[in-house]
Each structure stands twice: as structure tokens, then as C-alpha cells.
Amino acid sequence: MKVLKFGGTSVGSVKSILSLKKIVETEARTQPVVVVVSALGGITDKLIATSQMALKGDDKWREEFDAMVTRHHQMIDTIITDDKKRVDLFNKVDQLFDQLKSIYYGVYLIHDLSKKTEDAIVSYGERLSSNIVATLIKGGKRMNSRDFIRTEKKNGKHRLVADLTNQLVREAFKDMPEVAVVPGFISRDKDTSETTNLGRGGSDYTAAIIAAALDAEVLEIWTDVDGFMTADPRVIKTAYTINELSYIEAMELCNFGAKVIYPPTIYPVCVKNIPIKVKNTFNPEHPGTLIKDHIENDQKPIKGISSIKGTTLITVTGLSMVGVIGVNRRIFTTLANKGISVFMVSQASSENSTSIGVRDEDAADAVEVLNDEFAKEIETGAMFPMHAESGLATIAIVGENMKHTPGIAGKLFGTLGRSGISVIACAQGASETNISFVVDGKFLRKSLNVLHDSFFLSEYKVLNLFICGVGTVGGKLIEQIRSQYETLMQRNGLKLNVVGIASSKAGIYDRDGIDLENYRELLKAPEAQGKNLRDEVIGMNIFNSVFVDCTASKDIAALYQSFLEHNISVIAANKLAASSDYANYMKLKKTARDRGVWFRYETNVGAGLPIIGTINDLRNSGDKILKIEAVLSGTLNFIFNEIAADVPFSETVRRAKEQGYSEPDPRIDLSGTDVVRKLVILTREAGYKVEQADVEKHLFVPNEYFEGSVDDFWKKLPALDADFEARRQKLEAEGKRWRFVATMENGVTNVALREVDINHPFYRLEGSNNIVLLTTERYKEYPMLIQGYGAGASVTAAGVFANIMSIANI
Template sequence: MKLLKFGGTSLANAEKFLCVADIIEKNIQNKKIAAVLSAPAKITNYLVQTIDNIIKNDNNAQNINIAENIFLELIHNIKKIQPYFCYESIVKLIKIEFKKLKYMIDGIILLQQCPDNVRAILISRGEILSVLIMKYILEARKHNIIVIDPVKNLISKGHYLDSTVNIPRSKKIINKINTTHADIILMAGFIAGNKKEELVVLGRNGSDYSAAVLAACLNASCCEIWTDVDGVFTSDPREVIDSYLLKSISYQEAMELSYFGAKVLHPRTIEPIAQFKIPCIIKNTNNLKSPGTLICEENKTEKNFLKGVTHLDNIVMFSISGSSIKNTLSITGRIFTAIAQKKIKIVLITQSSSEHTINFCVLENYMNSVKSALTEEFRLELKEKILNPISIEKELSILSIVGSYIRMKHNIASKIFYILGSSNINILAIAQGSSQHSISMVVNKKNILNAVKIIHNTMFSNKKIITVFLIGIGGVGSTLIQQILQQQNFLNEKNINIKICVIANSKKILIVNNGINLSCWEKEFKKSQEQFSLEKLISLTRKHHFLNPTIIDCTSDQYLSEEYSAFLKNGFNIVTSNKKANTNNFEYYTKIRKIALNTNKKFFYETNVGAGLPIISTLKQLLNTGDTVIKCQGILSGSLSFIFGKLEEGVLLSQATKEAKNLGFTEPHPADDLSGIDVARKILILAREMGYHKELKDVKIEPILPQNFKKYQDINEFLLKIKDVDSYFVEKTKKAQKEGKVLRFVGTIDKKGQCTVKIEEINITDPLYKIKNGENVIAFYSKYYQPVPLVLKGYGAGNNVTASGIFSDLLRTIS
């Protein structure tokens, strides 16, 4: 005997009803099939709402008519598809049932209350009618059907709205039913009967529970739960994109997952199948090809001992404490007893060894009941101040990691703590050891989705994910996208997943939460009509809890750079080629670093100084290893390196500047390069990295061009006027060459920390002598590197090297 159970979404319309009938038929292979059915989707909700509306003095019983029309439309559509379906007979039966329901509703309206026994009858009509419809479908297909009445055959005890079945007694009754003439057994889910043979319902997920009970009563070889998901996943796939389907899990693992929030099965469903060792398979009526998940006594197919990450929300934590608690006998027992009398379950409990503090968690909707029960129980202790006032912490969630004998794995807890700690997620309480198969911890509800994603990503998928918010798609930004696209295969081999979810410029923004298709991003960006705003970036990450969210700033925007502190506070890493933040006032410079340190976020800006050259990281390594930089000197502008190299070759300044602009070496306006301010910013950044408290005004700039050139804002006019100084630079170049020297635009930090930026004559022995054609160079003279300096050189301009430097910084965010 195999038992099949079908949920409401599997019976939502005529096509789905007939699909369920097909599944039942295909499972008949020389053995009988039993099927338990829920009400069609939404029916129970309409029936509940009808009652609730009346009790709230809203006598509108329209929902009952909606429910009736759903059934009538359902069977009307079945008639169109299923031959020999007894449509007229079932229409009469449905109308009779709803006539009875409406009569009951009239009584509720009159009394303005609904007794629980009446409520149970009303809310269970959907299941009874589902069985009736399925019986007629299968009989139309020439099958012999027997319907088990759960009221007479499932004997239960408890409340009308939340009963528990006595399986041994029910089994004896069901075994007396003669089923020899039938090949299919049908039963309505959710329903049972009490000792008075009154209808009762089985509470939350009651249909699944009654299916497990019937499987035990019939000694079924297997129980299949058909629903609208493929099976049990390592986490909720709606929350964690990288979650994957588990082939199998043990009863104990399934129990832990369901107890702490997994919604595929309720713990009550697992108890009967585990007790009677009945294999259970979760399958999907919307995806018949999916193998589903097997729940069995011993899990043999899953290699990974970890099975899932789940969470239970809307938790409150009570703390009972006091220096005299240790002298009060049975304090823990009294807590349990007081709460048990209210029929409330404690979800998690932790206790200090000395019993000075006891923390326990319950669902939030029980908070007031628990508080009143404890206040009454410990009235004297609270009055005499033997106990401190009862503390309640709200807005909490419980995060659980489930796996086979997880408490035996020596490094799991420490790994979890490290992962959450690195993400600034505080653990308020932990329970480990009480279960062999799970570790549970209490965290703030606002952090729970982020915690689940981080734990799952680190411990299940082994993927290093970076979620990128790219701002600025000029030459550097566009090149960076192309470089990331070209490296996809390499990144996949290294288990690195860079998801660019946002691409923006100053005017508009493209957002794709699961990652933009980089092969056609320009086309998609042009289609986007959404205006750009910084607030959208922060609200996006709060809403979707992206993993490792990272702002990449490829602009030179001052306002954007002033928002770095807000980005860091809201959980972003920052990778930037924009020098404005690091050359803002020193107070802001230090503020960014303090926030990054306190939030444990990365702030990388290698391209601020040398494009793709590792100048800043090299300087930090020197300082971190105890070296002292005495002096540094460099050519830190690719555009000026190119221009002054061309002067050496006899090219006029105006022509060299024009060439540099055409090659993309300069800023949009070449005046920004020739003013020396760009090099001054780079020197300021290096000085600050070396520990000098400097402002931009402290960098002495000897400009290349006369002051009156500042007025030429038009680029073409500027390039025309620059010809006026060509002759001056021809003479200056020749003079240097006569002395065996070359002209270079040099930034210097001397041993006193003085910063200068100016044209210098460089002799042939200097490391700066041969630097031209867009190259950059920095020479560090230090305690360890003298008289021969540590020299870094390479291209310091161009989209490719700058984008490469940003790419390198981006990968460092997951180191």
C-alpha cells in the first residue's frame, strides 16, 4: 500500500485535479493506493474569513458565496475535460453542502459568536468536497473507490480545532474496513473525530498530519506528500538563490528543519512516519520530473553532513536573573510548569551554570500570556527583589543549522561564530548539544535573512559571492564590465561569483536583483527609465540582503564620495578610483576608516594613486613590517608622463596634450591634468598613508601653466591657447637636455613630510629619468631601502590598467 497526499495548490483548478487523478492512476501497480486530499487552494481561507467577518460585526457573508462559486466553476471545467463525469449529481451535492453551511452562518450572525465545534465543521468542508469530486473523477475512469470517513475512523483527543490522533486505536478500527473490492482509498485530510464521534480538525498542517497517520494505520510502504515545491532544500529558495534540493534527509534532520521554520513539513507530520519507519517523499505536482526528497530512517545518499539553514521569526526572549537565583530551589522547573499550564511551548532555552540567569524563547504571540504567568508564579520573589524584573527582548529570530550529528563536528560552531561575527551579526543566545542534529542561535530579526544567506553561502555552496553596485560607466566602468565578463570561466573555476546587480550613472540606474546579463548590459541600460539616487542603493540592500554588497565608484564625483561613510554603515564594501574621499578634509579621511573598522567592511582605493600599480598596498606592507619611509618621489600622472616624454622627443606641448587626450590619458578637460591638482591629490593620499596629518592646501603645487589659463573652460579654446606657451617649453626642454637631463612632473614627500608637486630636471641616474609614454613610477627611500630605493613602475593611465586595478581590489573584498 502506498499513500499519496495532495495539498491545496495541487487541487487549485480543474486541470490540477485531473493531474492528481493521473498521478493516482499511474501509481496503481498491483497494489492499492490511498490518497488524502486537502481543500482546493484558498477555500479554507474564505471559510475562515466568513466566520471572522461575522464575529467582527461585519455580517457580510460574501466569502461563502465565493467559495461555493469556486467549486461550481471547478466541476464545470472538469466536465469539459473528463468523459463520463457525473456533473449533475455533484452539483446537487455541492449545493446541499453549502446550503447547510449558510444555515450555520445564519446562526452565527444571530448569536454573533461561533462555537469551536461549529467552526471545525465549517472550515473543513473544502476537504470533504475535494474527496467527493475526486471520487467522481476516478469512478468516471472505471476505478473502484472506497472513502474512509476520518470522523469515524481517526480517533483523536484534544481541542475541536487542534486535536491529536490516537494512532493505535485508529489503526484497529481502520484494519476492520473491508477494502478488498477497491483499488483506491480516499480520505479527507485535516479531519478526525473525538470520542463522541464529533468532527474535529487537526490544527496547522493538519492534512499532512492526517496523511502520515493514515499511512501508519494502513501499514503503508511509502508516504508521498505532493505539494508545489520540488522537495526539501538546503534553505528557502525564495530567500537564498543558491539553495539546492536535498536527495534525502533523516527523520531527525527533517524534524529539526521543520521545527525551526522550514515550511515543507510540520513536525507533527514527521512524528508518525518516523515512529513507524515509513519512508516519505516530498514531490511537486508542478514538476513531475523532479525526484523529490526522501525522508527516511538513515540518510545514505547525501554526502554533505550539513542539510540546511533555516530560521524561525517573531521570537521574544525572556530573561530571568538575580543574584539569589542559585538559592531558589527548582527555578527552572517552576518556569516550565508555569508556561506548560498555559499550553505554550518554549522554543529554545539557555542557562548559566550558576543559574544566575535563565533565558528562553517563545513565539511573540504568546508573550503577554507568558509574562503574566511568570509574574504570578514569581510574585513574591519579584516583590522581595530576589529576582530582577523580568526582561523581554523583542524582534528576534532563531537561526538553525541542521546536519547529521552536527554536535560531533569540532569546528562547526566556531566557523559559524566567525562568519556571523565577521558580518557584524551579534548572537544573543545559543543552544548546542541539546540536539545531535542542529545548532540554534538567537539573533536580531533585522539581521536574520543576511545571516541565513551568509551561513548558507559559506557552508553549503562554497561560492564566494560579490554583489556589485557599479556607479560610473564611462571608459573605466565599461572596461571593468568587459574584463569581468571575459574572466567568467576563470572566476567559476575559483568558485567566485561576481553579480553586478546595479549599473548606474548620474542620471539613471539599471537594477536586476539576480544579476545583470553583462553580455547585453548596454542595451538593457538604455531601456531603463529609473532615475538614479543614492537612497535606492541603500534601500535595495536592506530589502534584499545581498551577499557581500560592494559599491564600485568609477566617477570623480564629490557628492558621491561624501556618502562613503553612509555606505559603509549600511553594510557596503567600497572599491573606488575616485580620489575625492581620500583627499577630503582629514577628519572625513579618518572617519571613513573608523567606520570601515567598526563595521568590518572593506575600503579599497589602490587605483587612487597608480591606476593598476600596487603602490598603496606596497606602502602599507612597508609600514606594517616596521620599515620607515624617509622619502618618496614619483611620476604619478600617466597623462603628464606621456606629455613630458613627448617634449623630450621634440613634440610641442600643445600637440602632446592633444595626443594624450585623444588616447584617453587625460581627464575630460586636460586643464585638470596640467594644473597639477591630480598629482597633488595622489601625493596627499600617500602622505596620509605614511601618517602625516595633511590637507590638500598643504601640498605645494608649482603649476605647469600660468594662472590665467584657469579661465579657459572650453576644451577647444584651452587647447588652442596652450600654443602660446609652446616656445617656453621648447626652450626649457633644450636647456635640460644640454645638461644631460629631462623634464618630468614630479610629486615628492620629503623626510620632514613636506609635499611638493612641480616640474623638475631629472638626471640619468634617477629612477624617474626613463619614465614616459604614460608610465607611472614611485621610488620609496626607506630605512630598509637605501641608498637604492624600492621602485614600482608601469602604466599609470588608460582604461585597461585602471579597470584592472579596480578588478583586483574587488577580488580582495572576499579575501
């Protein structure tokens, strides 16, 4: 024998109720079935709302009542094809509606709604739905749950009288029909015989009570989801169905907001070791979630993450609590007497404070009764008035295997800390099945996502990227991410989710990810214009986020500090921040280190060459950088490789610009400013304190060429050709070449146009390549050489991509 419970959504539409019919009739072919049904989806809320209208004397209660009648009539008209059955059902349903209307009218006339009356009103949802389902299902017989579910009043609430109920259930089902249809939720007071209920979600409880009393083979809960999910799929897109849970794990998840089944449902069947299967009425082929006593070959330490919004943390504190027996008893007895549920407790080992988590709606009452209970102690100063902090959320990670896995709590708090999320209070039982903690409510979504990702509950690790700059480098980067997207998911289990793209004038943001095929068109849309980059990035409050700067903007570089402070990693192709004032450079690095995020800028020097990373590796291994010699400007190297008898100096500069090697204003390259910045960055990475002003400059273009407009510069530039050609001919005769070299030796820096002969490592440097010679204490006699492409959008974008991947793989 099986017990099948169908929730409101399972009887809420024609499609779902016909699916219910098919499921039940299929099961009934092989064994007797008990079907427990909820009210049609949304009807219980409508019954309560309509009673409140009647109580206030609002005539609209009639309209709401008529809408309920119409909905049930339309359902019957559509699904019951037998004329006689349909007429009989209409008579039953209309009788019930006549009773309900009389009750509403009485409330409307006397402006009084007692608990007894309210219980009677809400019972009609299940009374109506059970009649419909019993008529619809072949062989269905409706049984009245008020005949066998008994309650008593305790602390203002209806509590099940278990022994009496079990006896009555067994008597009622002695002659088991083929399909017994039972209205869930409804019960009767054992003393007064008044209609009562088992509370919201009580239909699940009804089904569990019957299953336990009749020693059912299984209890099936049919709902509108495929089963228990690893997290709320409305918040976490990568959440998936959990195949199996233990009773304890299911109970923990239910208690902390997983609304798949009503928490009290588990206990009656757990005692009898009856498995619970959670199935989807709309997807009956899905295996769902099986809940049982023990899970075989269970390797995962964490099964799921659940949460409760609207948490208030009340702190009871005072010196008089230390070592005094009975304080906690008074706290919990007082709250219990008021009917207030406490779902989390955290107490300091010094015993001078106890924090309790309650729902926001219970907070005011809890504070009031606790202040009353400890009024004398508060008056004498031995205790402080209750402190309540609202707007919080409680999160629980659940899994029985946590007790066999060391380091779970450390990983939990470390993960949250790196994401900038502070834990306000936490609690963990000795069983180690549940670790619960309280965070600011605004961090709930971020907390759930980062934990789901961190504990490998997600199919993919997610990195959320904000890309600023869609020019040559930014455009190439986006194209590289788009082309590698599927490969990275399949090969690395990594999902690069581009959630923001900004140009100089517009920005588009979507936490679910932006379509990289047509992002340029999206940036042209009116709604994308004028958005504040900082506010959008920080306001998204998204987990595992990385800001990628592919601009050369001073204003964008100025935002790095704010991003790092909000636990957003920064990857910069923009070299202005790392070459800025030394104090600012160090502050950025310290903030990243303190916050547990990343500030990376490998492409600031040498585009895609691993120069900065190599220097850091050498230093981290205990080596000391003594000297750096480098050709760091691909633009200048291109110019001095191109210059020839038939290619004057001015023409080489023009070619550098046309082929995309130089800045739009080539004077930035010719002035040595770019090389100075790169040398400053390398010197700092090597462990020396240096400012741009400290670099000695020996330039090859007179200062007056850097004054005026770019057009003036192009007009004046050919005047240098003759001098350069004369010097070039002399250089060629000597078998030498020009290289613009940046040098650092023991912290002293300079940049200069140097002549190198055929024996020098820089002599054969071709095209726009860069080269770096590192002399260290270990590499003293034979310096380390790094050489390769040092300019170009594709190479630079690839270097930025490599920085992104280095964060993703940590």
C-alpha cells in the same frame, strides 16, 4: 503498500488534480495505495473567513459561500466525464454544502461560533475534496477518517489518541481497496464523537498515522515544491533541493519554518523507520527529497537554513533566579497551561535570566501569565517584570554533521558580524544538530543570504555590487564585468551581481541584478531620476555588498564612512577620501577593520599597477619604507614625452586631453594636485602621517594660469611655449629629460619637475607610464621598481576589477 498525501495545491486546479489522478493510478497498478487529500487550495482559509462574516452578521457570507459552491461545481464539471458519476458526485457534494449552509446560517442568526462549530465547519473542505478525488480515480473508494482517527482534549487542543487510532486504522483497512481515498485533517473526539481536527497541516499527520499503523513501504508527501530546499527560494534565489535528509534534520527544519511538511508528521513514521518522500505534483519526474534514518556518505555539515518571522523574545530575569530550583519549571508549566508554544530557550550560565522565543501572536498572553505567576517576586523586587521584544526573527542552521565539524558556530557568528548583523540570543543543543539564533527582523533576508552563501549551500558565491559613475572608468568596468560574468561563474564559482548603478543624475537598483546590456537606457527612465544614492544603497540591506566609486566626486567620497558603518565594503577609484584629512583617512580604515569589511583604493595611485598592495605587503612582512621616488602622473609623463621641436608645450597639453589622459580641466594635472594626492596616499600607506599641505611643491606653470575659466587657460597657454622650447633645447643638448617626480624620504615629501639623465631609471619611461622606486630596509642597495601603464580608462577599470576580485576571493 504506499501512502500518498496530496496538499491543497495538488487538488486546487484542474491541471494539478489530473496530475494527481495519473500519479495515483500509475502507483495502483503495482500495489494498494492510500491517498490522503487536503481541501482544495485556499478553501480552509475561505471556510474560516466566511464563518467570521456570519458571526459578525455580515450578509457577504452568502456570496463567499456561493463562490465556494461554484468553484467545486466547476471542478467537477471539468474533470468528471462520466455522466452518472458526475450526477452522483454532484448529489453528494450538494448534500454537504446544504449541511454547511445550515451551520453558517445558524452562526449568522445567533452570533455565536463555538470551537465545536468551527471544527465542524473547517472539516467540510476535506469532506468535499475527498469525494471528488475518490470519484475521479479509477478504483477509488472513499473512507471516512472520522471512523478511525481519534483525539482527546488536552490544554484546550485536540491531541491524538495513538493506541486507539492505530487499532481502528488496522481494522478499517483490513480489507484494503485498490485505492483508498481518505480526507486528511479530520478526526473525532473519543468521548463525545464530535468532529475534531488535527490542526493546520493535519493532513500530513493523518497520512503519517495511517502509514505507521499499516507499516507502509513509504509515505509520499505530494506538494507544490520539488522537496526540501536549502533555504526559502522566495528569499534566496540560489536555494536548491536537498536530495536526502535524516528524520532529525527534517524535523528541525520543519520546526523552524520550512513548511514542506507538518512537523508532527515525522514522528509516527520515524518510529517505524518508514521513509518519507517529498515530491512535486507539478513536476513528478523530479526525484524530490528522501527522508530516512541515516544518510550514507553525507559530507555536508549544514543541510539547510530555516527561519520563523514574527518572533517575540521574552526575558525572565531577576536575582532571585540564581541557584533557585524550579524557576524554569514554573515558566514552562505556566506557558504550557496557557497553550503557548516556546520554540527557543536561551539561558545565561549565571541563571539570572532566561530568554524564550514565542510567536508574536502569543506574546501578550505569555507576558500576562508570566507576570501573574511571578507577581510576588516582582512585587518584592526579587524579579523584574517580563521584558518582551518583538519585531524579531529566529533563524536555524541545521545539519547532523555539525557535531563532527569544529568551528561551525564561530563561522556562523563571524559571518553575521562582518555583515553588520547582531545576534540578540542564541541556543544550541548538545546534539549540535541545530544552532538557533534571534536577529532583528529587518535583517532576516540579509542573514539568510549571507549564511547560505557562506556555508557553501549556494552553487555560486555572490558579491553584490553598487557602481557609482558610468563615465570612462565606470563604463569600462561595467563592460569588463559583463564580459567576464559567465567565465567567473564557471571557473571561480563567483557571481558578480550588479544590484545598483548610479550616474550623477539617476540611479537604478534591483537586488536580483541589473541587465548590463542596456543599463544606460534604464538610467534614462523617469523612475530612475533623482534617487538618493545613500538611502538606496543602505536601504537595500543586501548581503556581501560592495560600493564601487568610479567618480571624482567629493560628495560621493563623503558617503564612504556611512557605507562602511553599515558593513558595505568600499572600492574607490576616487582618490579624494584616501588623500583627505589624515584623521578622516584613519577613521575610514579603522571603521573598515572594526566592521570586518574592506576599504580598498589600489587604483588611486598608478591605475592598475600593484603599488599600494606591494607597500602594504612589505610593511606587513616587517619591512620599513625609507624612501619613495615616483612618476605618478601619466598625463604629465605623456606631456613631457611628447614635447619636441615641432610639438610645443601647449600642443602636448591639448593632445593629453584629446587622448583621454588628462582631466577635463587639465589644470588639475598641471597644478600637481593629482600627484600631491597620490604622494600623500603612498606616504600614509608607508606608515607616515602627512597632510596635503605638508607636501613641498615646485611647479612649472605660473599660478596665474590656474585662475579664471578653462577657456581663459587655453587662450593663455601658448604664451609658455617659447620658454619651454628654449629649456627643452638645452635639456636635449645635455642628454636629459623632464620628469615630474614625487619624493618621500623618512616622511618628508615634495613634488618637482626634475631633469634626469640616461643613467636614471626614470629616463626611458615612455608614454603615459608610471614608475615607482621603493627603498626599504630590505631593498636598500637595489630599490624595488614597479613600472607600467599608469593612466587610461581600461587599465584603471581593470585595477578596480582586481580590487573587487580580491574581496571576492577572501
